[in-house]
Amino acid sequence: MVRVPVGAATVAPTTTDESAAMSEPTPVVSTGPTPAAGRNLPAAIGVGVFLGALIVASLLVVPWGWVLLSTVFLMVGVDELRRGFAAGQVNVPFVPCLVATAVMGPAAYIGGAGALLLTMPATILLLVMWRAAHGLDGAARDVSAGAFVVGYAPFQAAFTALMVAQPDGVRRIVVFVLISIASDIGGYAVGVVAGRHPMAPTVSPKKSWEGFLGSMVACVGVGTVSVPLAFGAPWWAGAAMGFVVVWLATLGDLVESMIKRDLGIKDLGRILPGHGGIMDRIDSLLVVAPAAWWMMSVIAA
Numbered sequence: 113m114v115r116v117p118v119g120a121a122t123v124a125p126t127t128t129d130e131s132a133a134m135s136e137p138t139p140v141v142s143t144g145p146t147p148a149a150g151r152n153l154p155a156a157i158g159v160g161v162f163l164g165a166l167i168v169a170s171l172l173v174v175p176w177g178w179v180l181l182s183t184v185f186l187m188v189g190v191d192e193l194r195r196g197f198a199a200g201q202v203n204v205p206f207v208p209c210l211v212a213t214a215v216m217g218p219a220a221y222i223g224g225a226g227a228l229l230l231t232m233p234a235t236i237l238l239l240v241m242w243r244a245a246h247g248l249d250g251a252a253r254d255v256s257a258g259a260f261v262v263g264y265a266p267f268q269a270a271f272t273a274l275m276v277a278q279p280d281g282v283r284r285i286v287v288f289v290l291i292s293i294a295s296d297i298g299g300y301a302v303g304v305v306a307g308r309h310p311m312a313p314t315v316s317p318k319k320s321w322e323g324f325l326g327s328m329v330a331c332v333g334v335g336t337v338s339v340p341l342a343f344g345a346p347w348w349a350g351a352a353m354g355f356v357v358v359w360l361a362t363l364g365d366l367v368e369s370m371i372k373r374d375l376g377i378k379d380l381g382r383i384l385p386g387h388g389g390i391m392d393r394i395d396s397l398l399v400v401a402p403a404a405w406w407m408m409s410v411i412a413a
Contacts, residue, residue, distance in 0.1 A: 163393070166181060167181070167285075167289060171276075171282045171285060171286070172282075175276065175281070176218075176221060176276075178272065178273075178276045178281075178285055179217045179218060179221045179273045179276065182217055182269055182272060182273070183213065183214060183217045183218070183266075185390050185394070186213050186217070186265055186266050186269055186390075187210060187213050187214065188381075188383065188389075188390045189265050189380075189381075189389070189390040189391045189394065190206075190209050190210060190213050190261060190262075190265055190266065191206070191210075192380040192381040192389045192390060192391050193261045193264075193265065193380065193391060194206050194209070194261070195380075195381075196371070196372070196375050196377055196380045197257050197261070197375065199375050199376065199377055200374065200375040200376065202253060202254065202257045203250070203254050203257075204254065204257045204258050204261055205239055205242050205243050205254055205255070205258045207242060208235065208238040208239045208242045208258060209235075209239075209258050209261050209262055211235075211238065212231065212235040212238070212262045212266055212267075213262070213265070213266040215231055216228060216231045216262075216266045216267055216269075216270040216273075217266065217269065217270050217272075217273045218273070219231050219270070220270040220271070220273035220274050220277070221273040221274075221276065221277045222277075224274065224277070225274060228267070228270050228271075228273075228274065231267070231270075232262070232263065232267055235259070235262050236255075236259055239255045239258045239259060239262075240255055243255050243258075264367075264398065265391070265398060268398045268399065268401050268402055269394075269397075269398055269401060271401040271402045271404070271405040272285060272288065272401050272405070274405050275288060275404070275405050275408065278412075280342075280343070280412060283342040283343070284342075284408050284412065286338075286342070287335075287338045287339060287342050287343075287404075287408065288397075288400070288401070288404045288408070289397070290334050290338050291331055291334050291335050291338065291353065291354055291357045291400075291404075292357060292361055292396055292397050292400045292404070294327070294330040294331045294333070294334040294335075294354070295327040295330065295331050295357065295358050295361035295362065295396060296327075296361070296396065297330060298326040298327045298328075298329055298330025298331065299319075299323040299324060299326045299327035299330070299362075300323065300326075301326055302322055302323050302325065302326025302327075302329075303318075303319070303320050303322060303323025303326060304323075306320075306322045306326075307320030307322045307323050308320060308322055309321045309322065311323075311324055311362075312366055312369075315366055315369050315370050315373060316365065316366055316369035319362075319365065319366070319369075324358075324362060327358045327361065327362065328355070328358045330358075331354035331355070331357050331358040331361070332351050332354035332355055332358070333354070334354060335350035335351055335352075335353045335354025335355075335357065336350045336351045336354065337350065338350060339353055339411060342412075343408075343411055343412045345411045345412070349411050353404075353407050353408075353411065356403060356407065357400050357403070357404065360396075360399050360400045360403055361396035361397075361399065361400050362396070363399055364395045364396035364397070364398055364399030364400065365395055365396055367395065367399065368380075368391065368392070368395035379392050380392055
């Protein structure tokens with residue numbers, strides 16, 4: 113994720129009642145850049161290398177290794193989302209969401225896009241039945257939250273199972289991951305050094321336009337190289353894919369930042385030192401996955 117720390121100024125409370133002023137939260141507004149990394153960089157790099165090794169191993173050992181690995185990660189991620197929503201007083205029906213997470217990736221890998229599409233209405237039905245069995249007070253809210261969690265995480269991630277199910281599936285996953293993480297790496301590197309103008313200060317004050325430019329250059333560059341090497345496509349097809357991915361990856365970062373800000377939490381988890389939780393690490397990958405599946409279906413045809 114592109115996180116460029118910016119400075120903050122404190123706005124003093126306007127009330128004249130001292131006790132009321134001390135009990136109310138102090139609003140914070142962005143005023144300028146602070147060139148700090150904002151994370152444990154050695155730990156973040158170490159975790160990133162470890163995750164990269166897991167991805168490579170999952171792709172080389174067995175064809176469905178990626179599906180198994182991503183399903184395990186997503187189960188942890190869904191639990192993180194459940195805990196996050198619980199902090200916001202919303203009870204996500206955990207068991208139906210976990211069942212959907214366990215089913216969607218394998219269903220896509222074995223049955224294709226049609227099977228994946230069928231899992232979503234089946235999940236909604238399961239959510240409604242499960243929640244109704246536990247009472248109707250707040251049921252609509254909880255079912256809606258469950259549907260969001262499933263649609264946001266395992267459903268979008270299952271498009272990677274559609275990729276890896278193809279004869280050249282390993283190459284598709286490699287290209288997808290390389291271009292997607294290029295957004296994080298390029299944005300972080302440029303943002304830390306040159307970030308000056310917040311991109312969305314009310315949602316993610318540490319994300320800058322300069323960092324976004326770094327993401328753009330990195331994604332287009334990696335796409336320009338990787339897509340021709342993997343599929344024999346023209347360079348401009350890779351550049352176009354990189355251009356699309358950077359917008360979607362940035363959107364994925366902002367969506368998760370909005371969720372966390374609305375729930376009043378900093379990170380969705382702490383399982384990955386230097387990164388936060390599983391969802392903090394894969395937020396951009398999730399939003400990119402459906403579009404990447406479609407673009408590679410066209411490019412590699």
